[in-house]
Structure formats: structure tokens, C-alpha cells
Amino acid sequence: MTETFMLSNVETNIVLEAKRITKQFPGVLANDNVNFDLRKGEIHALLGENGAGKSTLMNLIFGLHLPDQGEVIVNGKTAMIHSPNDSIALGIGMVHQHFMLIPVFTVAENVMLGDETVKRGALDRNTVAAKINEISIQYSLNVDPHAMVGTLPVGLQQRVEIVKTLYRNAEIVILDEPTAVLTPQEAEDLFRIMRDLTGRGVSIIFITHKLKEVLAIADRITVMRAGRVINTVLPSETDSAQLANMMVGRQVILTVNKKDREPEADVLKVEGVTVRDQRDLETVHHVSFSVRGGEILGIAGVQGNGQTELSEALTGLRHPTGGKVFISGHDVTGKSPRVMTETGLAHIPEDRQRHGLVLSYTVADNMALCDYYHPPFSQRGVMQPKALDENARKLIKAFDVRTPSPFVNAGKLSGGNQQKVIVARELSRNVKLVIANQPTRGLDVGSIEYIHSEIIKMRDRGVAVLLVSAELDEIMALSDRIAVMYRGQIVAIVETKKTTREQLGLWMAGAHVESV
Amino acid sequence: MQSEKRSNSLTKQILRSISEAGLIPLLAILTAVVVGGIIIIIVGGDPIRAYTGLIEGSFGSTKALSETAVWATPYIFAGLAVALAFKGGLFNIGAEGQLAVGAVFSALIGYALPEWLGFSLPIYIHLPLAIIVGMLMGGIWAGIVGVLKAYTGGHEVINTIMMNYIALNTTSFLLNGVMKDRSPTNVIARTPLIADSARMPEIFDGLRVHWGFVLALLVAFLIWWLLNKTTLGFEIRTVGLNPDAAQYAGINVKRTVILTMALSGMLAGLAGSIEVTGLNYRHELGFSIGYGYDAIAIALLGKSHPLGVVLAAFLFAAMRNGATRMQFLTQLPVDLISMLQALILLFVAADAIVRYIYRIKSKGERVVLTRGWGG
8 A cells, every 4th residue: 555655656756757758869779769768866776788878868868969769858849959059958968978077277267168157247156166165065975165166086076967957956876887986985975875865855867887876776677788678676685696697698707707726927027116297297116016926916996096107117108217127037018018028928908099099090990009010910110911810700709799891990999898809909819917097997797797708817827917997896806915005005915815995995995904 | 803802802992992982072072162152153253154164264274284293293292292191191381491402402403503514414314313303302401300300309380381481492492593593684583594414305386285284183193102001111101100109119200200201302302393493493482482381271172192192183184274254254362262262171070061061971980978898
């Protein structure tokens, strides 16, 4: 009795409904008869792999695309959303994965951008700042309206984006992969903020591919796959395995299977390495460690503690200002990436689009990006398209890269497949050392699973693996030993078996090490 | 069977990419012709007669064709220079100066070397030497800018412009001074005529078209081959498209930047050398004015593709060459041609206008409003 009442009460509280939405892109049916609804004050998670159609659906709701068929109903009325301006007017706000902020503007300036408050011809920063303070206090966001956005940590920048939507009186907030850029602590803060928002009547659509988060925070979960809604479930009635199954369409191994293995001799040896970043600040101080063959050493740490600069120094992208680096006994300190690769390094870079790929090159060209200059890809200075083609076909098959052909530009592939192109290229070479920096960032369950298994295969083959990741779960699942980086130093190196998530979290936050 | 099928589809792919790449420039030209026609009507001219004159003057006779080829020759070389730099991610505005440097040195070798040596050289040594020295000096001139870019980060746009001032004013100084033609009747800032042994033979009797034109087509093919088929070309393109990925891939980015700039300068230098050894037999102040800047337009219109550059160079050459005939027939000023060229470029550069007029959907890179990994 009570339940039916509750249900009907909730039914009437639908603030947004997408009905029978269909959207066709050239060659892809991105949304196929999709139905989705959002109730007042709920967090409705939209879960799915790359290319499942989540972002397309949200872009349709936010007015970045028009649907071919179907309609969007906001607060009971059919909404004509042709542009983001229309959706903002309807009280819909969107926080994109890549923030739309201008770093050299203050928070207040960024927030008013596009909706400037003007007093006697000048920007009225004070009124805006006062309103931001009000919002900030109301939702305990802790945002300083006068801070320069560029100086804020990523977690705070995201809050500025949230403030932007609230400033425009959004009652429906779409968060697109909001935790992809956050540290575990920042993610916790975000969840608290999301709860605060819903407590005050804001409704949230939470786009993600992370199962744990969905189960922790969502009121309802809608799973999409290949442009269709598979099901909408309650977190209390499901679990990770079932969700993963719905997302991927098959059984997914959620835990990493890893056999014990005796490590071999040192492959990578780092002695007292010091690195400065582009602002000439020393971000890595006298770091020493080694990675043995057949072992995965994970570097854990909150982002921005020197991991990026350290891995750049170890892969030849940046000159260390002090210390020595050895690969299999060869001194490669400050050597070029070419020398490093020839000494036996495979590098899966942190930013796949900036370093890992030339997006306007074909998959085939990208698959030979580090090897293009020697046989069989190049003979006497002339490129050998046939060899490139054969290599690409072989790797596409072996690494299950989803691409229509080797001649498609890498930029046209999904993020997961772009990463697979890099992984295929790097791990197929005859290497002794793999340095993988955030190898699964932003990827879907299927790709993560696959890339993890490939990394473990390398380790089992006797290759030394240095894994840098901001995802503690990933570090713990893969690593044999874990080094924790804090403020440019390695504060602890432990065997994975002999530590806990909590202990690592403490070290990551800068707690002192009593014993290792 | 399968490989045949694949190569077939590859040919189709290539053809399609050519027609796609060429579509916008062609429509830009068409639009410019229409807009130009309207302007001719407004100023009281007859556009049909004007365009007929233009075509007659550029393609209407053997002589007209020959002259168009003569005009096209430096345009092809200089256009390739700018296009190659574009492929390497560099904007070479200095073709003008590099061309002048090439011309000065070719002329110097052409007239002075036999005097210095005290004996005359056979053509198969003297001519190539004159061309190669001019080419190399153009390369060095641009290479300096490459070195500055690679080691100090000095922007090539600023530095090529500065090098243009240095080159053009030094040329003027030399042509008015030590290199000036000393013959008693001469009052012009120009070098003496180069020796016969440094001159390119004629192809046809009585026509000015010279072997330099053939060389230009050959070099265009060579540059296409270099860029698309060789390892060096792969390096140049990678640096041009994504210098970070190039560094990651182990390419020496600094070396490649210097090399690209030097190669670009060599091509511009060739433009100057060939004008001296193939056409004018001397270097004269002001003969090359504007080639280096037209070259930028040609590279843009040709979408930095060597074949596109050759076609664009022909178009520009035809317009320059046909202008006189057009003026003769219609009394319209030759400046109209500059206007037409400007219109074409405007439509190529702002291709959104052309896409809008002809309702062409832009393929590939659309304006990205959101970026994310989710579907």
C-alpha cells in the first residue's frame, strides 16, 4: 500500500524524460529508441562503455545535437532544445569531462562568462562574487570567487563548473565522467556535494563507466550498450558483476588473475633522480628505486606529486637534472627517447592523444610510430606500405583493436581503441621494460580488463613493468610492489601483499613511514 | 585476388581524397570568378570578354602556353617551398628572400666563376654548379631560421620576415655595387649576363619556355615522393602534425625542423636560380618581387599538396600571363587580376563560405563542442 503510493508520488516527480530517442550518425546508430527519465532530487547514473551512446543522449538533452526521432520532456512539457542556450533556459546544466574554463580568469569571471552582469558598462564582479559565495556556502562548495582558475586544483575547478550551472539556476545537472580527473579524496568530496545538491531538490544525471561509484552514489542506474538502454536497476538489487555483464554484454572478470612469480635481475635502476618541470621547479627529488624483470612496480600517489615528471625523465621526454638511470645496466640518463626504445623500453604515455598518437595518421602508421625507421618498415630510407599494412593487420587481430580497416585515421577510433593501438604497438616490440603511465585512464571495463591482462602477460614473460596510476585499485590489483610518491619523493616502497588500501592512502596523504 | 581488390579500393580511396581535397579550391575559384565578373560589370566592363581574353592570353596559342609555363616555373618551385614547410608545421614567409639569395649566387657563379678561374667551364659543370650553389644558399638562408627556431624557439614567421629584409636590401646593395653590370650603357641595378655555359638550353626554337619548367615538374614529383614515401618525409609530417608525438617516437624534432626549413629554402633558392639560368641570364633588382608572397597563396590554394601546388601555380601563371591580353581586349586594368587572386584565396581560406554556398557538409573534423570518452 505504502509502496504503491510512494511509486506514484515519484512518478509524478519526473523532471526530465527522453522518449523514444533515435539518433543516427554516419555509420553508427548512436541512440536507438532510447527512453530515459530523471526524478526530482535523485542521482540517476548512466552507465555504459565507450560508444554506448551515453554522451550522445546527453548532448541531445543539452542541445548540442538534434534527435532524428523522439522527444525530450522537461517538467511535463515537450522541450524544443536546439542549443545549449535553450537547455540552460530550461534549467539544465552540464559539467563536461574537459572543463570549459578560462584559466587566466577568476572564478567570478568564469562563472559570469556568457551571462555577464554589467553595472554602468563595467563588469559587476562584486555582485557575482556575492552570489557565488552564497551558492558556495549553501552547498558547502568552498569556492573562492576571486581565485584565478588556473591556480586551482582540478577538484576545485570542477566545483567551479558546478557553481556555473547553479549560478544559472540549473535544477538538472548533467555530470559527464566527473571522477575521471579526480583523486579518490576529491571524488569523495564530489559525492558529498552531489548528495547536498539532491537534498536541495537538484536532480543529477551522472555519466560514468565506474561500477563502484555507481553502486555507492546512484539512486537508480540505467545501463546502455550499443545505443540501446539495456535496463534500469536499483543499486540495492544489483552488483558489480551484473552491471559489468549488462555493460559489456558478456561475463567480465573483475579481479585480475595473477600468478606468483619470482622476480629476476634489476632491469630499471633509478639512482637519486631529480627532475624539474617546465616552470623550472624541482618536482622530483632524489628518487631511487629499481624494477626487476618479471615484476610490476606500481607508483601510487595523488596526481601532481611528480609522477608525470618522473616518468618523462625515465622515458627520455625530459632531462633529469640529477641522478642516474640504467636500463639493463646501460646508462641512459638524459638519453633521447630513440636511445631508450632501442635499449628495450616500451612506453605507454600518460596523454595518449598528445604523445601516443598522431591522430590524423592511419592506424597502420601509428602502429609503427616508434619503429618506422628500420626494416621491415623502412628500407634504404623508403617506407614500405606493405610491411606497415601487414604489421597493422597482425596487431589489430592480436590486440582486438576495433577499427574498420588499418587505413582509418586513429582520431576516428574510440578512446579505448586508441589506447589499444598504443598498447599493441608498444607491447608487441621486443622489450625488457614497460613504463605505463595511466594506461587505462578514461577507458571502459572491457578495455581496462584487456589492457591489464596484457600488462600481466608482459610481466609473466619476464619483462619489468613500471606502472604509474592515480587509481589505487589498479595499482593494488596489478603491482607486485608499490612505491608511494608524495611531493616528489618516494615515501614508501612495500610489497602489495604486506600493505592495505588504508595504509597506502595515509602515505599518499603524506603520513610518515615508521617501517617498511 | 584479394590484394587486387584492396589495391583497387586503395586507388579509389586516393581518387576520392583528391577529389575531396580539390573540391573546395575548385569551388573557391568558381566563386571568385563569379564575384569577379560581378565587379567587372559594376565597373562597366564585359566579364565574358574579359575572361575570354584571360584564357586566350594564357592558353590561346603556343606562345601563350609557353609564356604561361615560364610564369609557372618559379611559382611551382616557390609554392613547393612554402608547401613543404607547411607539411613540417612551419610557416615559411621568407621564400621571397631565399629566392633572391638563390638568384644572386647563381648569377655570381654564372658570370664571375670563369673570370676567377681564368678559363671557361663546360656547360655540364658550370650550369649545374650555378643552380646548386643558388639552391644551397637559399637552403642555408632558411636553415638559419630553422636553427633559431630549434634552439631558441624564435618564431619562424618573424625571423623569415626579418631575413627577407636582410636578403632584399643586401641584394640591392650588391646589385648597385660590386655586382653591378659595368657595361657603359647600363644604369640599372643588375648583374652582368651569365656565361653561355651557365645558361639552360632552349627546348623549342623561338619560345621562351625552358628546361627549368620540366625540372619544376620533376621536383614537384620528387617532393611528393619525399613527403609520402620516404622515412624522412614521415618524420617531417609527424613533426608537422604532432611534435610531442614525434619526440615520443624518437624523432629528433630539432634536426627535423632545421632540415625542413633548409629544404624549403633550397626550393625557394631553386626558384631564383632557375630564373637566372633559364630565363633572364642575370639577376636584376626587382625581377622577383612578389614571387615569394604569391608562393604562400599558391601553397594554400594547392592545399600544400605538390600536385595541388603545380595546378595552383598554373592558375596564377595563367592569370598573370593572360592579364595583358585581357587589358588589351577590354581596357580593364591588370590590377583586376590581383583582385581575382585575392578573392580566390579569400574563399579558400574562409572555406566555410564556400561550404555554405554549395551546401557541402564538412567531413572529418567537425567543430568539437564536447570532448569525452563516453559514447
